[in-house]
Amino acid sequence: MVGQPQKDTPFGLEPNLAAGLAYLLGVIGGIVMLAGGGTNRFVRWAACQAITLWVAYIAFWIALRIVSSLLFAMHLGALALFLIPVGMLVALAALVAWLWTWITAFQGREVQLPGIADLTRRFFAAQLG
16 A cells, blocks of 8 residues: 655644644744654744744843833832833734734745844754755
8 A cells, every 4th residue: 555645744734734833832833843854944934933933022021021120129110111012012013923924824825024034044044954
């Protein structure tokens, strides 16, 4: 009995499904799709960019919390309140980016987020070939 040819995607998934899941599940989805094997460039890009997007977002929130805590410790709490709208705008931008990336990936289209795409190319040069 002859089996189906092996797909070059993680776990034999369709490329759009694998890329969509990478974005949908964030850092964990990206890591799973990278570790799942496969050489499909579209899926590898989606996995790497998903990891970069959410690690950058988490790093931003950690930095924002540290700055806010330092301002409160220095009795500059009123100044720290100006960081709230900044955090809200970044959270909204991350939500829009997340929705946009996973919807377009499920449609089979590649997404390159401004700024994040450059970081992805820099950090994942070996994985992206």
